[in-house]
Amino acid sequence: xxxxxxxxxxxxxxxxxxxxxxxxxxxxxxxxxxxxxxxxxxxxxxxxxxxxxxxxxxxxxxxxxxxxxxxxxxxxxxxxxxxxxxxxxxxxxxxxxxxxxxxxxxxxxxxxxxxxxxxxxxxxxxxxxxxxxxxxxxxxxxxxxxxxxxxxxxxxxxxxxxxxxxxxxxxxxxxxxxxxxxxxxxxxxxxxxxxxxxxxxxxxxxxxxxxxxxxxxxxxxxxxxxxxxxxxxxxxxxxxxxxxxxxxxxxxxxxxxxxxxxxxxxxxxxxxxxxxxxxxxxxxxxxxxxxxxxxxxxxxxxxxxxxxxxxxxxxxxxxxxxxxxxxxxxxxxxxxxxxxxxxxxxxxxxxxxxxxxxxxxxxxxxxxxxxxxxxxxxxxxxxxxxxxxxxxxxxxxxxxxxxxxxxxxxxxxxxxxxxxxxxxxxxxxxxxxxxxxxxxxxxxxxxxxxxxxxxxxxxxxxxxxxxxxxxxxxxxxxxxxxxxxxxxxxxxxxxxxxxxxxxxxxxxxxxxxxxxxxxxxxxxxxxxxxxxxxxx
Numbered sequence: 001x002x003x004x005x006x007x008x009x010x011x012x013x014x015x016x017x018x019x020x021x022x023x024x025x026x027x028x029x030x031x032x033x034x035x036x037x038x039x040x041x042x043x044x045x046x047x048x049x050x051x052x053x054x055x056x057x058x059x060x061x062x063x064x065x066x067x068x069x070x071x072x073x074x075x076x077x078x079x080x081x082x083x084x085x086x087x088x089x090x091x092x093x094x095x096x097x098x099x100x101x102x103x104x105x106x107x108x109x110x111x112x113x114x115x116x117x118x119x120x121x122x123x124x125x126x127x128x129x130x131x132x133x134x135x136x137x138x139x140x141x142x143x144x145x146x147x148x149x150x151x152x153x154x155x156x157x158x159x160x161x162x163x164x165x166x167x168x169x170x171x172x173x174x175x176x177x178x179x180x181x182x183x184x185x186x187x188x189x190x191x192x193x194x195x196x197x198x199x200x201x202x203x204x205x206x207x208x209x210x211x212x213x214x215x216x217x218x219x220x221x222x223x224x225x226x227x228x229x230x231x232x233x234x235x236x237x238x239x240x241x242x243x244x245x246x247x248x249x250x251x252x253x254x255x256x257x258x259x260x261x262x263x264x265x266x267x268x269x270x271x272x273x274x275x276x277x278x279x280x281x282x283x284x285x286x287x288x289x290x291x292x293x294x295x296x297x298x299x300x301x302x303x304x305x306x307x308x309x310x311x312x313x314x315x316x317x318x319x320x321x322x323x324x325x326x327x328x329x330x331x332x333x334x335x336x337x338x339x340x341x342x343x344x345x346x347x348x349x350x351x352x353x354x355x356x357x358x359x360x361x362x363x364x365x366x367x368x369x370x371x372x373x374x375x376x377x378x379x380x381x382x383x384x385x386x387x388x389x390x391x392x393x394x395x396x397x398x399x400x401x402x403x404x405x406x407x408x409x410x411x412x413x414x415x416x417x418x419x420x421x422x423x424x425x426x427x428x429x430x431x432x433x434x435x436x437x438x439x440x441x442x443x444x445x446x447x448x449x450x451x452x453x454x455x456x457x458x459x460x461x462x463x464x465x466x467x468x469x470x471x472x473x474x475x476x477x478x479x480x481x482x483x484x485x486x487x488x489x490x491x492x493x494x495x496x497x498x499x500x501x502x503x504x505x506x507x508x509x510x511x512x513x514x515x516x517x518x519x520x521x522x523x524x525x526x527x528x529x530x531x532x533x534x535x536x
């Protein structure tokens with residue numbers, strides 16, 4: 001914990017202009033970089049592609065050999081930013097529409113932070129539009145609301161005379177992937193602002209040791225505050241504030257008066273460890289370190305259930321197997337479990353939670369945020385990993401797809417000669433081998449093999465993702481493939497003589513990141529957009 005003499009509560013507004021679009025902008029402790037092309041060189045696709053799950057109950061956590069109804073694609077990895085030889089680590093992510101906002105800090109006694117703005121309009125090709133480096137400030141958390149970014153920070157008061165306390169709320173306006181106003185600082189008691197959440201009318205900010213939970217209005221004027229020890233996180237939902245203390249558990253507060261509604265006791269946590277909470281559909285989800293995730297009712301704080309960390313690798317320190325963060329959206333719960341990776345559960349029915357397993361990703365997991373179709377995973381010094389959930393697309397051929405069952409079975413799907421197989425929904429499998437007729441309506445992800453043998457017909461209406469970069473995966477087309485919607489191939493596309501791709505309807509797209517081989521006698525017809533320009 002970084003400690004300085006607390007000078008007392010005061011509200012100070014320090015303005016650092018960042019409206020110039022030159023690169024970089026040096027305004028004292030804040031350096032703004034608007035060179036999107038240079039910034040985006042940190043985005044890599046080395047391991048991009050369809051990913052699977054590790055099965056917690058299989059020996060040594062082997063890859064799941066069953067199909068899953070959660071198709072996931074690793075879109076890209078993002079190297080952590082560096083400043084003067086120091087590598088930062090991601091601390092928080094917020095997503096709104098076509099933009100994602102990522103905060104960073106640095107471990108140890110130094111102060112250094114950053115904010116990246118990502119344009120995710122093209123989900124398969126994100127880019128960084130702008131960056132701000134804070135040379136005297138750590139950034140613990142951020143949140144976007146109504147055109148403004150809110151940052152929970154720790155400022156080096158030995159170098160910044162414009163603040164009266166290390167813990168600070170910083171705000172800045174953003175638009176179109178750019179910072180569009182001055183950065184405004186507001187001090188509050190404590191050594192570090194650990195988290196924040198926007199309520200209906202205020203911004204609630206927590207600070208750590210010797211800290212508070214405090215409210216600030218739209219003008220960043222301080223309102224009610226309550227002293228609490230070792231505050232880690234705050235979340236707003238169900239018209240209540242939930243505040244997490246490392247020593248006294250969860251406090252459910254009135255969001256205006258901050259009076260306590262009830263308390264949920266928890267065992268004392270490791271000092272200074274990052275934890276997060278999320279509230280969804282009247283339910284509170286809490287990262288509880290070595291104890292996994294706790295799920296509670298927001299009405300009275302009663303425990304619904306606890307989810308243990310599903311895999312505990314034998315070759316890592318037990319202290320590194322902890323749930324650092326939780327994130328819930330569209331009934332999917334993601335848990336960042338440190339060295340034990342990212343686990344995912346379907347919490348549609350809290351009495352019968354479905355656990356998918358652990359994502360087959362490299363590196364430890366310090367933070368996770370899922371919202372709509374995106375998942376951002378912070379992996380410490382490994383930077384970020386950006387994933388996309390391939391949700392079911394609206395299908396134009398309703399009669400053809402009506403009433404089809406979902407697929408559940410082995411991860412290798414074989415269609416033998418003379419068979420007709422047809423499914424709908426969302427499915428991720430390891431391989432498809434079609435010798436007859438196969439129809440799929442919805443979202444289909446195939447990790448390793450896609451074989452269409454002579455005379456067979458394969459139809460996919462919705463979205464199709466295949467392969468993995470640098471894994472030598474090739475989609476072999478020896479017969480007829482009918483497609484409608486979006487097709488993304490992370491491996492290679494090989495159309496042999498007699499192989500045909502027929503795009504049905506309009507608004508179709510195909511993206512091939514590998515090579516395309518079209519033999520004499522093959523064809524690709526219909527209306528489609530070739531995003532990478534590789535189709536002859």
